[in-house]
Amino acid sequence: MGQTLTEKILSEHLVEGELETGEEIGIEIDQVLTQDTTGTFVWLQFEALGLDEVQTEVAAQYCDHQTYQFDFKNTDDHRFLRSAAGTFGAHFSRPGNGICHNVHKENFAAPGKTMLGSDSHTPTPGGLGELAIGSGGLDVAVAMGGGPYYIEMPEVVNVRLEGELPEWSSAKDVILEMLRRLSVKGGVGKIFEYTGPGVETLNVPERTTITNMGTELGATSSIFPTDEETREYLSRQGREDVFEQIGPDEDAEYDDEIVVDLSDIEPLVAKPSMPDNVVPVREVAGQDVEQVIVGSCTNGGYEDILPAAKMLKGQEIDMKTEMIVAPGSKQASEILAREGWTAEMMAAGVNFSEATCGACIGIGHVPASDSVSVRTFNRNFEGRSGIEDDSVFLSSPEVAAAAAIKGELTDPRDLADELGLDAPGVQMPDKYNGSKTDLIAPDEAVDDELVKGPNIGDVPLKDPLDSKLEGEALLKMDDNITTDHIIPATQDILMYRSNIPKLSEFTLSRVDDTFAQRALDSDGGFLVAGENYGQGSSREHAALCPMYLGIEGVLAQSFARIHKANLFNFGLVPLTIDEADYANIEQGDDIEIVDDVAEAVDSGQEEFTVRVNDDWELTAHLDASAREREILSAGGKLSLTRSQYDAE
Ligand code: SF4
Structure with missing residues (x-):
């Protein structure tokens, strides 16, 4: 019997157990990722374990959740993280360089590798054929020390993509459609493996939007096979050498199958306050919108912001609506700026944020009370925006830009008819030629010992389990x-x-x-x-x-x-x-x-x-x-x- 892509990667990394659904397996981890809110504890635990050097092929520490450095505690944390990366041998991405998943995708994600990350959207590089799993920080610390990662062998579900997306429908709508069908619990204990003729119609950034938000389904991970699109993306990133053609065997057997016809997908939104509360935009059209944000690890790439920029060129944002663009990485910001798109968006009324998680976790750009915010993010849990009674809709960049121009929820197809807009499509830049100054490799490390400020405490330990x-x-x-x-x-x-x-x-x-x-x-x-x-x-x-x-x-x-x-x-x-x-x-x-x-x-x-x-x-x-x-x-x-x- 042939193997699924997931089984192939897992068998190559298996150190304990058998690939039987529900059985616990131990796998070797090639890459690890941490971010600043979880990373401090990852490194404190790494230190507490008495380990002195990272053992994985790649370990990367990002500073993305708390980059505004409101007081010395954030800045101390970032300094500690830089010192830990330097001391133990990890890459360090400086505050403002971008969101961990975006920067990792650009610089390290590689087909056939396994990754563990202390962030729930770690599965993002599945769009490049990497099997990436989110975990707690302690698991990451142990994996960095060379220990296996243990997990129950998930069910592998074949998501067969047919057809091609119509104009104005996007990869975000594909994953919103999955959430509409399966709910936020629909992926628990599962890995979604995307196959079928629709795969080659999506480029890597579109695929990573889908794998990123597989997390909202509760999935362990999501993964695409690799093909010429993957090679093209890696080549434009200057990393073609890591390309490998991988995919499932033709006779692979899956635990379940879902068919999604891309040509049936229409612009969707997730209504407040759950990512699976999904309806067609037309069903909620006309609702006033006071804030629009394009960004986050789901839709913060160059390829996500460009469609919005094209729609905004020569337009003006509605007077009652604010629009913020928060690029997912400095690479995206830099290329958009070099190509002149930043100026076009500014002229339309957009404000720019640094490349950070920011508003996605309620840090900055908190919506006004009793108002609607349309965001290209992956989550709209109540209160996450920083105000308890928020009303956050999740959408594609196209739907977000349409809402900003119109000042109300609008299907972009209807706006296009009204204003004569061309569908922007999704394009990669010819070369991802952003500078790398904010990514410090282990051999360029600034520090060789840990620097701990007063807010960095010890790791509490628990006694063995009681009888009573x-x-x-x-x-x-x-x-x-x-x-x-x-x-x-x-x-x-x-x-x-x-x-x-x-x-x-x-x-x-x-x-x-x-x-x-x-x-x-x-x-x-x-x-x-x-x-x-x-x-x-x-x-x-x-x-x-x-x-x-x-x-x-x-x-x-x-x-x-x-x-x-x-x-x-x-x-x-x-x-x-x-x-x-x-x-x-x-x-x-x-x-x-x-x-x-x-x-x-x-x-x-x-x-x-x-x-x-x-x-x-x-x-x-x-x-x-x-x-x-x-x-x-x-x-x-x-x-x-x-x-x-x-x-x-
Ligand atoms: Fe998490 Fe939002 Fe940051 Fe993505 S952008 S890593 S979902 S906080």
């Missing part, structure tokens, strides 16, 4: 709690990411601002949640801070993949419960796990009896591999890995 786990249900939450709910990514909070006692004060404050103090005052305790707990980012602080506050475990109907791995990594027990039991537990109930937890976890026990208020009992399930059980028993992965290194 009991405490209060300190917080009961609904479905789809995101890591943004657990630890908000806003500037005023994330500046404490290397200072865990301080950061912990903000844990779940968006759900209940008394939670952190109540947790500290309690001696242990539990979180209770509905479906898909921990969806969103790879932010390991969303597990680390509850651990620091003394939380012992989470009872949820289901968990998002990366967050569940992070719970194991920080020694919190993730137990699944059914819907009826979830409904019966109240916040404030006394929870007691009747079993000897330490022994049960060690022995592979899957069902646990949970007594509530000494009154009724429910059965909770622990779905954990032998390795995850070992991690839990040790009090987390850091404690376990340290003890293993000590024993060697």
Whole structure:
């Protein structure tokens, strides 16, 4: 039987296990990526593990989430990251050089390689045939040290693309269509492998828009085969030498198949406040728009901004609407400027931001209250823009530019009819000839020892798992709690990411601002949640801070993949419960796990009896591999890995 592309890459990197769906496998990692909000902790953990040199082919540290450096804490973090990259042998991308996924795609992504990154949109280079997976920072630290990455073998789903996109429809609409069909949970435990005749009609930047936002489906990763389009992209980036022709065997067998006819795709938007709340633009046309932003790791490339620029040339942005362009990388900014497009957009009324995540995580350009913002980003979770009652629509750059010109949601085809606009298409520049001054290679390193400012603290460690786990249900939450709910990514909070006692004060404050103090005052305790707990980012602080506050475990109907791995990594027990039991537990109930937890976890026990208020009992399930059980028993992965290194 032939192999899928995913199976081919995994078999070449397999160090443990077999490629059976649902079985745990260990794979060798070729490349790692970290960004500034997760990177400080990655390097502190790398240091705490006693490791002294990066072992992967490529390790890259980006500074993209907090580049405005509002106070010394951000700048200290960036200096620490530069010093860590220099000390341990990683590339360092300076603040302002761009968003990790964009800069990595431009400089390092390569067909057939594996990558692990401490950011949830790590799968972006799947558009070039790289198998890239987002994980918690500790997994990245261990992979950088040469350790395997463990994961349950996902299902591999064939997404067969037929036809060709019509004018004014874009790659963003393809992934929005996938979200419309499958929802934000539709990709959990899956890798989406794109195949079929439609693939060659999309260039690499279009493919990476789709693989980037596969994360919103909850997918482990998304990947395209390589072809002449891939070679062309790499050649224009000056990296043709890494090209390799790879794809699935003709008789590859997939776990499932989805067919998307590109010629049926029309301009779509995700309505507030979930990326799967997708409708045709025409269904919501006419709604006033006060803000438009083109940018982010999804649609911040030269190829994304150029269509908007072409539409804006000779036009004026509506008087009540602000439009911001935030390029995903300095390379994109520089080429647009050299070609004169920046001036055309400025003349139309666009304001420019530096190449940063910025508004995507509520840092700058917060929308006005009770107003609509149209963004080309990948997420519109409530409050992510920096204001709680926001109303953010996700769209393609074409739909965003149309909204800016018209001042209201508009299907770009209708605007084109009205103004006589030509469809802009999606083109790459002849050469990606941006300068590389902001990317410092290991052999050009500025520092050879760690530089830690006062806001950079120690890594907290947890004791081995107790036999007795009991405490209060300190917080009961609904479905789809995101890591943004657990630890908000806003500037005023994330500046404490290397200072865990301080950061912990903000844990779940968006759900209940008394939670952190109540947790500290309690001696242990539990979180209770509905479906898909921990969806969103790879932010390991969303597990680390509850651990620091003394939380012992989470009872949820289901968990998002990366967050569940992070719970194991920080020694919190993730137990699944059914819907009826979830409904019966109240916040404030006394929870007691009747079993000897330490022994049960060690022995592979899957069902646990949970007594509530000494009154009724429910059965909770622990779905954990032998390795995850070992991690839990040790009090987390850091404690376990340290003890293993000590024993060697
Ligand atoms: Fe940055 Fe937003 Fe992309 Fe995350 S999703 S890497 S915050 S641009």
